Amino acid sequence: MQFPSLLVIGALVVAPIGAQTTARLTVGGTLGTALASDQLGGPVSLGTGVPVTAALSVAHPIGAGYRALAEVRGGRGALRADNNGESSTIPGLTTVGLMLLVDGPLAHRVRWELGAGFLSYRPAELSGAFSKGGPTPWLLGAGLNWSRPLSESFDLVANGRYDFHQFRSRQLDSRGYTQYQSVHRIGLGVGIERSF
Amino acid sequence: MRRLIPAVLLLGAACSDLISPTRVPPYEYRQFVASGGSRIDTLTFRWPRSFLPVRIWVADDEPLRQPISTAISRWQGALLFGEFRAEMVTDSSRADVIVRNVPSPGGIGLSRIRLDALAPECIGATDIRTDAALTQVILPMRVYIWPRFSPQNPNLPACYEITATHELGHVLGIINPNHSPDIGDVMFSNPVFNGLSDRDISTAEVVSHITPTLTPTGRR
Numbered sequence A: 001m002q003f004p005s006l007l008v009i010g011a012l013v014v015a016p017i018g019a020q021t022t023a024r025l026t027v028g029g030t031l032g033t034a035l036a037s038d039q040l041g042g043p044v045s046l047g048t049g050v051p052v053t054a055a056l057s058v059a060h061p062i063g064a065g066y067r068a069l070a071e072v073r074g075g076r077g078a079l080r081a082d083n084n085g086e087s088s089t090i091p092g093l094t095t096v097g098l099m100l101l102v103d104g105p106l107a108h109r110v111r112w113e114l115g116a117g118f119l120s121y122r123p124a125e126l127s128g129a130f131s132k133g134g135p136t137p138w139l140l141g142a143g144l145n146w147s148r149p150l151s152e153s154f155d156l157v158a159n160g161r162y163d164f165h166q167f168r169s170r171q172l173d174s175r176g177y178t179q180y181q182s183v184h185r186i187g188l189g190v191g192i193e194r195s196f
Numbered sequence B: 001m002r003r004l005i006p007a008v009l010l011l012g013a014a015c016s017d018l019i020s021p022t023r024v025p026p027y028e029y030r031q032f033v034a035s036g037g038s039r040i041d042t043l044t045f046r047w048p049r050s051f052l053p054v055r056i057w058v059a060d061d062e063p064l065r066q067p068i069s070t071a072i073s074r075w076q077g078a079l080l081f082g083e084f085r086a087e088m089v090t091d092s093s094r095a096d097v098i099v100r101n102v103p104s105p106g107g108i109g110l111s112r113i114r115l116d117a118l119a120p121e122c123i124g125a126t127d128i129r130t131d132a133a134l135t136q137v138i139l140p141m142r143v144y145i146w147p148r149f150s151p152q153n154p155n156l157p158a159c160y161e162i163t164a165t166h167e168l169g170h171v172l173g174i175i176n177p178n179h180s181p182d183i184g185d186v187m188f189s190n191p192v193f194n195g196l197s198d199r200d201i202s203t204a205e206v207v208s209h210i211t212p213t214l215t216p217t218g219r220r
Helices: A003-013 A170-174 B004-014 B065-078 B156-172 B198-207
Strands: A022-032 A036-039 A043-047 A052-063 A066-083 A086-107 A110-123 A138-149 A154-167 A181-195 B031-034 B040-043 B054-058 B086-089 B097-100 B112-118 B122-130 B136-147 B215-217
Touching: A022 A154, A052 A086, A052 A181, A066 A110, A086 A138, A110 A154, A181 B004, B054 B065, B065 B086, B065 B156, B065 B198, B097 B156, B112 B156, B122 B156, B136 B156, B156 B198
Parallel strands: B054 B086, B054 B097, B097 B136, B136 B215
Antiparallel strands: A022 A052, A022 A181, A036 A043, A043 A066, A052 A066, A066 A086, A086 A110, A110 A138, A138 A154, A154 A181, B031 B040, B112 B122, B122 B136
16 A cells, blocks of 8 residues: 555545644654564664654544544654674665544643554565565554644644554564564654644 | 453563574584694685675676576575675676676686585586685675586576575675585585575574674775
């Protein structure tokens, strides 16, 4: 599924767009723990570094200050391989996350959000742990959203997000790795929110 | 109590780690050379991460492009943590490895490691030039793969694939001239297995994490 398709699905989920519906666009970065690790003459691991992340979400009120959100979050960066203290990067890893969330008021200008979805790994290069492509694990996330009005219909927003998923690629699977690697990620972004 | 079950499951999921597979023992990958008197010197090689991706040149019109591409995919897929990556380049003057579809030249000289393969329909050789002190590999490495009999032999493409994978194993750092003793490995001296065995993979994993005695130099 391509990125534009996910955007369309995200938009349809909260249809019909009407009064009080908002759209939010943020740009930032995401820091994550290792996707895979092992002991091969010493510790080796594979991670995503800090990819640039953009998130687009559409929110619609569902009553009593709560909103339902559909979000597409894309990241573009590189795989980082650490081998016994020696590092290398494998360029061109894209992640696309699709989440459905609920948010609600927490404090003045601050809202909480909680949701679930899927995260798709799309490597540019089929090598190493991604030789047979990238997996699409489920994703759980929670975050905080701060906003400040800029005009009647635009707000400045800052978003902090924690999420986690379980990672194991088909290549790792075929090589006999079992269980899953828990991957914890923290993302920060700033952007604008528009009310319709 | 039942309310706790989802929380416990979630906590378990959030804390899990991959469990590594059991690996088969590797075969010998080192080269042992006489080093004055009765002393034996051990030579090992692997590509430093800063040299990745390794640049490989094969002429456009040569039948070896596809077999080399297959060999690259195999070894890249075998090493899961980005230990080896290679790319085909169009300019031989920038290559770390030059592959040719011609017989290897005779007379390899003193400062050169020659590693041969003798598959049923084709022959392969990898020349790795070293400095006199046996501490550096002078790039480019040269790989030769050529037909034993008629170039029209229908089994030649498969033989090229086997031999390309074998020679790339040498390029990767499996530089034992005695090769694997098992016919089930692509690094067997007269290889017939078209792929990578568990032992090939296990050996490549070990090679990729050693502290090598030889380091590459002369990259252009």
